[in-house]
Amino acid sequence: MTGKPPLDRQREHQANERTFLAWIRTALAMIGIGLAIARFGLFLRQSQYLNNPEAVSMSALGTSEILGLGFILTGLILIPLAILNYGRISEQIETGNYTPNPLMVWLTAGLVMGLGVLSIPLLLLNRSPNGQQSPASYWREGIRVSLLEKPLEVLEELKRGRNDKPS
Numbered sequence: 648m649t650g651k652p653p654l655d656r657q658r659e660h661q662a663n664e665r666t667f668l669a670w671i672r673t674a675l676a677m678i679g680i681g682l683a684i685a686r687f688g689l690f691l692r693q694s695q696y697l698n699n700p701e702a703v704s705m706s707a708l709g710t711s712e713i714l715g716l717g718f719i720l721t722g723l724i725l726i727p728l729a730i731l732n733y734g735r736i737s738e739q740i741e742t743g744n745y746t747p748n749p750l751m752v753w754l755t756a757g758l759v760m761g762l763g764v765l766s767i768p769l770l771l772l773n774r775s776p777n778g779q780q781s782p783a784s785y786w787r788e789g790i791r792v793s794l795l796e797k798p799l800e801v802l803e804e805l806k807r808g809r810n811d812k813p814s
Contacts (some may be wrong), residue, residue, distance in 0.1 A: 659740045663733060670729035673755065677722030684766060685715030697805055714765050721758050728754075 688711025732751055739745040 663736045667729055667733040670725060674722040674725035677718050681715040681718030684718060685712050688712050717762050
């Protein structure tokens with residue numbers, strides 16, 4: 648036990664708990680972002696299929712799912728690291744020999760920055776080459792509701808309709 652007044656130790660422990668909860672919030676945010684990115688890939692796949700079914704390649708579309716999984720795994724890894732860090736700091740507060748360790752901060756910042764840079768190509772996948780109709784215009788035409796209700800039937804109908812129109 649240290650010679651510090653109980654109020655100071657209480658404040659240090661409460662600060663440690665707030666820091667722990669901040670790491671948990673960061674982990675939850677990473678998991679949420681990962682889920683959103685993975686689902687965004689599904690939207691891109693449907694939009695690109697509507698635009699040009701023959702040009703859709705699975706390797707390019709799988710990147711959003713892989714990136715989303717990376718964010719989710721990063722969030723899941725942060726949780727046990729936060730628990731270990733909380734326990735280490737709590738013990739150091741009790742023994743009175745706290746020493747900061749910036750490893751978790753640098754590791755998390757590096758992972759988030761790396762995953763953020765990897766997500767940039769997802770923005771570029773939404774562009775339509777050769778002046779074709781963009782996926783966003785399909786949504787403005789009211790297909791969004793139909794895609795959510797019966798996607799396969801609508802996709803086949805659109806494909807047939809596009810083949811019937813003169814170029």
